[in-house]
Amino acid sequence: MDAMKVLVVDDEPALREVLSMRIESWGYRVAMAAHVAEAQRRIRLDRPDIVISDVVMPEVSGLELLKMLKVEDPAACVILVTAHGSIDAAVDAMKEGAQDFLTKPLDYTKLHALLEATAAEVRRRGELEKLETELDGEGRLGLLIGRSQPMRSLYDTIGLLAASDASALITGESGTGKELVARMIHETSSRASGPFVAINSAAIPEGLMESEMFGHERGAFTGAVRSRSGCFEQANEGTLFLDEITEMPASLQPKLLRILEDGRVRRLGGSRETAFDVRVLAATNRPPANAVADGVLREDLFYRLNVFELHVPPLRERAEDIHLLAQYFVREFRAKHDAKIAGIRDEARELLESYSWPGNVRELRNVMERAVILARSEWIEPTHLPPFLRGDGPKSTAVTVPLGTSAAEAEKALILRTFEHVGYNKSETARRLGVDVKTVRSKLRSYGVS
Numbered sequence: 001m002d003a004m005k006v007l008v009v010d011d012e013p014a015l016r017e018v019l020s021m022r023i024e025s026w027g028y029r030v031a032m033a034a035h036v037a038e039a040q041r042r043i044r045l046d047r048p049d050i051v052i053s054d055v056v057m058p059e060v061s062g063l064e065l066l067k068m069l070k071v072e073d074p075a076a077c078v079i080l081v082t083a084h085g086s087i088d089a090a091v092d093a094m095k096e097g098a099q100d101f102l103t104k105p106l107d108y109t110k111l112h113a114l115l116e117a118t119a120a121e122v123r124r125r126g127e128l129e130k131l132e133t134e135l136d137g138e139g140r141l142g143l144l145i146g147r148s149q150p151m152r153s154l155y156d157t158i159g160l161l162a163a164s165d166a167s168a169l170i171t172g173e174s175g176t177g178k179e180l181v182a183r184m185i186h187e188t189s190s191r192a193s194g195p196f197v198a199i200n201s202a203a204i205p206e207g208l209m210e211s212e213m214f215g216h217e218r219g220a221f222t223g224a225v226r227s228r229s230g231c232f233e234q235a236n237e238g239t240l241f242l243d244e245i246t247e248m249p250a251s252l253q254p255k256l257l258r259i260l261e262d263g264r265v266r267r268l269g270g271s272r273e274t275a276f277d278v279r280v281l282a283a284t285n286r287p288p289a290n291a292v293a294d295g296v297l298r299e300d301l302f303y304r305l306n307v308f309e310l311h312v313p314p315l316r317e318r319a320e321d322i323h324l325l326a327q328y329f330v331r332e333f334r335a336k337h338d339a340k341i342a343g344i345r346d347e348a349r350e351l352l353e354s355y356s357w358p359g360n361v362r363e364l365r366n367v368m369e370r371a372v373i374l375a376r377s378e379w380i381e382p383t384h385l386p387p388f389l390r391g392d393g394p395k396s397t398a399v400t401v402p403l404g405t406s407a408a409e410a411e412k413a414l415i416l417r418t419f420e421h422v423g424y425n426k427s428e429t430a431r432r433l434g435v436d437v438k439t440v441r442s443k444l445r446s447y448g449v450s
């Protein structure tokens with residue numbers, strides 16, 4: 001890390017020298033100025049991070065310097081030094097936005113602590129600025145945020161797919177952003193002006209699935225009072241996203257395959273086949289090879305969909321994206337909740353970065369919304385994060401919940417830690433906790449974990 005630059009402004013040569021030497025001995029780079037005009041020249045040349053200035057100087061005072069600097073850059077960090085007992089000067093200094101003020105004779109221990117705190121603030125703002133720049137440029141592809149190597153190669157693959165009409169299978173754990181990836185493939189492709197239709201096999205009752213997919217004519221079955229188009233027709237000239245493909249009923253899979261091969265679909269109860277022009281993307285949070293081996297995904301359908309495979313890695317394998325994503329969600333939710341949060345304090349950031357995120361980006365998003373609502377200050381602190389992020393080291397096999405934690409939060413901490421400890425296996429989690437797997441499933445879902 002580069003040393004912070006400090007500018008010392010004092011008209012008294014001896015004081016200036018002594019002060020500079022002290023500050024240098026603490027590891028800062030120091031420049032000096034004997035009056036305000038010289039200080040302004042130095043500031044333009046050296047761009048110091050922190051300015052320490054005497055208040056009482058001939059011609060222009062330190063307070064004037066402070067005012068001028070704040071006009072140019074409201075984030076400028078200025079510490080004023082006033083003669084002992086001059087309360088008015090101190091009050092003025094704070095009102096004009098000084099970082100702090102110190103009285104003469106200088107207490108060096110105090111000055112050192114103040115400089116360290118100010119330096120930390122300067123670093124935090126620098127980091128925030130970098131994040132914001134990245135969020136506006138390199139660190140994203142449309143709505144997809146991330147600057148890690150795996151995300152960059154994902155962006156490259158999406159770029160390649162933009163020029164083709166090939167099918168793709170998007171794999172990855174729950175909450176990693178598979179649907180968002182599908183949307184970005186659609187939006188960067190030549191079909192972007194066409195529809196994006198998503199159909200989730202896990203969310204639609206088996207009896208309705210066929211009609212959702214292929215559509216039906218009036219009277220095709222009891223209750224079919226009107227004819228209706230299926231998702232292939234709806235997605236015509238656009239993209240059809242088949243979410244949770246391994247949950248598609250086995251009886252429908254051969255039918256789906258045939259339709260994909262033919263490029264024509266016939267509504268239930270209909271006699272006419274309609275041609276469609278659709279690009280198909282599919283997603284699953286099960287490793288597809290296992291799904292094929294387990295017989296829940298037909299091998300021929302798998303090959304038809306898996307022309308390209310895009311794997312979205314779990315968040316714990318791209319920890320370098322966590323801060324950027326968290327800052328992105330801060331932006332999103334401070335707008336929504338009209339909050340004043342600027343960013344995340346280092347201690348909170350460390351907690352976010354060392355947690356394993358079994359629910360991936362979806363869970364991080366939930367955690368950040370809660371933090372933005374709870375935080376009343378400018379920075380998100382560890383106390384604004386849920387208890388299950390705090391307290392436990394990654395290798396600890398204990399769950400620590402502070403007194404005052406609600407039963408619901410404690411239960412959540414226990415379930416999440418167990419889930420993580422057994423390698424994200426729901427049935428094993430249920431066995432260890434002595435509850436049935438349905439309970440674990442619904443709890444995890446309510447936490448936004450799967």
Ligand SMILES: Nc1ncnc2c1ncn2[C@@H]1O[C@H](COP(=O)(O)OP(=O)(O)OP(=O)(O)O)[C@@H](O)[C@H]1O
Pocket residue numbers: 143144145146172173174175176177178179180181284285325361362365450
């Ligand atoms: N890289 C990312 N940048 C920004 N937001 C993201 C990213 N990845 C995921 N999200 C957000 O996280 C949430 C979950 O993403 P998404 O629904 O795409 O996940 P998924 O992989 O389809 O999950 P599931 O398997 O449970 O359906 C969404 O709110 C999405 O906007």
Ligand SMILES: [Mg+2]
Pocket residue numbers: 178179243
């Ligand atoms: Mg999804």
